[in-house]
Amino acid sequence: MKKVFPTADAALDGVLFDGMTIAAGGFGLCGIPELLIAAIRDAGTKDLTIASNNAGVDGFGLGILLATRQVKKMISSYVGENAEFMRQYLSGELELEFNPQGTLAERLRAGGAGIPGFYTRTGVGTVIADGKEHKDFDGKTYILERGIVADLSIVKAWRADPSGNLEFRKTARNFNPPAATAGKVCVAEVEEIVPLGALDPDKIHLPGIYVHRLIQGAHEKRIENRTTRKKEA
Amino acid sequence: MWDRNQMAERAGRELHDGWYVNLGIGIPTLVANYIPAGVSVTLQSENGMLGMGPFPFEGEEDADLINAGKQTITELPQTAYFDSAQSFAMIRGGKIAMAILGAMEVAENGDLANWMIPGKLVKGMGGAMDLVAGVGRVVVVMDHTSKHGESKVLKACTLPLTGAGVVNRIITNLGVLDVVAGGLKIVECADGVTEAELRAATEATIVD
Numbered sequence: 001m002k003k004v005f006p007t008a009d010a011a012l013d014g015v016l017f018d019g020m021t022i023a024a025g026g027f028g029l030c031g032i033p034e035l036l037i038a039a040i041r042d043a044g045t046k047d048l049t050i051a052s053n054n055a056g057v058d059g060f061g062l063g064i065l066l067a068t069r070q071v072k073k074m075i076s077s078y079v080g081e082n083a084e085f086m087r088q089y090l091s092g093e094l095e096l097e098f099n100p101q102g103t104l105a106e107r108l109r110a111g112g113a114g115i116p117g118f119y120t121r122t123g124v125g126t127v128i129a130d131g132k133e134h135k136d137f138d139g140k141t142y143i144l145e146r147g148i149v150a151d152l153s154i155v156k157a158w159r160a161d162p163s164g165n166l167e168f169r170k171t172a173r174n175f176n177p178p179a180a181t182a183g184k185v186c187v188a189e190v191e192e193i194v195p196l197g198a199l200d201p202d203k204i205h206l207p208g209i210y211v212h213r214l215i216q217g218a219h220e221k222r223i224e225n226r227t228t229r230k231k232e233a
Numbered sequence: 234m235w236d237r238n239q240m241a242e243r244a245g246r247e248l249h250d251g252w253y254v255n256l257g258i259g260i261p262t263l264v265a266n267y268i269p270a271g272v273s274v275t276l277q278s279e280n281g282m283l284g285m286g287p288f289p290f291e292g293e294e295d296a297d298l299i300n301a302g303k304q305t306i307t308e309l310p311q312t313a314y315f316d317s318a319q320s321f322a323m324i325r326g327g328k329i330a331m332a333i334l335g336a337m338e339v340a341e342n343g344d345l346a347n348w349m350i351p352g353k354l355v356k357g358m359g360g361a362m363d364l365v366a367g368v369g370r371v372v373v374v375m376d377h378t379s380k381h382g383e384s385k386v387l388k389a390c391t392l393p394l395t396g397a398g399v400v401n402r403i404i405t406n407l408g409v410l411d412v413v414a415g416g417l418k419i420v421e422c423a424d425g426v427t428e429a430e431l432r433a434a435t436e437a438t439i440v441d
Contacts, residue, residue: 027299030296031297053317078356100362101321122366125344125394128362171300173315174280178316225299225304228293229288229291231290
């Protein structure tokens with residue numbers, strides 16, 4: 001079965017539907033599936049629930065799906081960089097489920113690993129624990145969190161081979177592997193598809209079993225917060 | 234009274250050789266400038282990196298290399314990258330020796346509030362709840378009082394909690410306090426601050 005598709009539109013053909021849940025990789029604007037997000041905007045799919053650590057910024061990343069009102073609900077840990085997000089949330093147009101960052105990562109990992117729930121100390125004694133099962137282990141209290149299984153995963157990697165093996169680069173890996181595993185279907189976009197055998201099998205970060213469709217394309221890779229130091233003269 | 238850099242320097246003295254440490258945003262980030270001589274620590278960035286280096290030189294920024302504050306950074310010879318699930322596995326699993334974090338409020342029972350003010354814009358907790366629940370030791374660096382002079386070191390937090398009973402040590406512009414049975418214990422006063430002044434600025438119970 002051929003995994004490589006010519007365009008983002010083609011790679012998403014037949015997998016999008018209104019009301020679906022999508023797991024998206026990326027941290028801030030780093031390692032986000034920008035080509036697939038743009039294609040979902042063009043497809044006009046509505047009432048999306050999106051599990052993603054952040055919600056992009058105005059006009060880039062998941063922010064462009066907020067601008068077109070295609071998102072019904074976000075499951076995120078931090079959404080502070082997006083004025084349109086705040087406007088929709090405060091006016092009640094957008095639902096928001098805050099998850100602690102590690103809980104969100106583990107919910108995606110667990111969902112992809114066939115684990116329906118797990119106990120964690122994170123959030124005990126806070127509003128995050130409200131309504132959740134509490135259980136004591138070895139004298140400490142934990143809360144039950146559920147694994148996430150999404151209808152679709154959209155992720156960004158650095159390189160892939162045609163079998164879907166993925167290699168990430170630096171901190172652009174972030175949520176992409178756990179998000180990829182959480183989807184019933186995973187579409188990955190990469191900067192470069194290399195021939196079979198060109199990736200070192202010992203350095204595959206995500207095996208191709210998790211990746212169903214693949215596209216290659218040019219990425220803007222916008223920097224959110226450019227910080228530098230001066231070279232000493 | 235200590236300024237921001239003096240607070241960061243004092244917090245730097247909490248670091249032990251060989252520790253893996255997570256520094257929060259704000260004054261805690263400055264602690265990286267005050268790692269004592271002879272102490273080697275590895276900084277974790279929870280977006281997926283151990284061995285965080287300084288900001289890049291102008292023109293050498295890499296969009297694929299950022300810290301948890303989304304700032305461009307650099308790698309070091311010992312750097313390792315990993316995904317977010319692995320990152321929080323090492324946090325939740327107690328492998329990170331210490332987190333140094335900012336706070337809006339802290340209470341005498343170790344409760345910490347640093348993520349939301351009801352009625353104001355809510356940005357989210359990010360990784361703070363996971364960090365305080367998982368790391369070996371939590372040190373908070375904060376101003377002792379609000380702009381209006383009200384104590385932020387309280388008998389009980391008024392804001393929604395980031396974690397319950399999680400703080401070990403509090404470093405403020407006025408001094409250092411430990412969370413102990415029954416309340417807070419004064420460890421030291423900041424330069425030029427008397428113990429009476431520190432007590433007067435603290436709403437929390439101070440035990441001897």
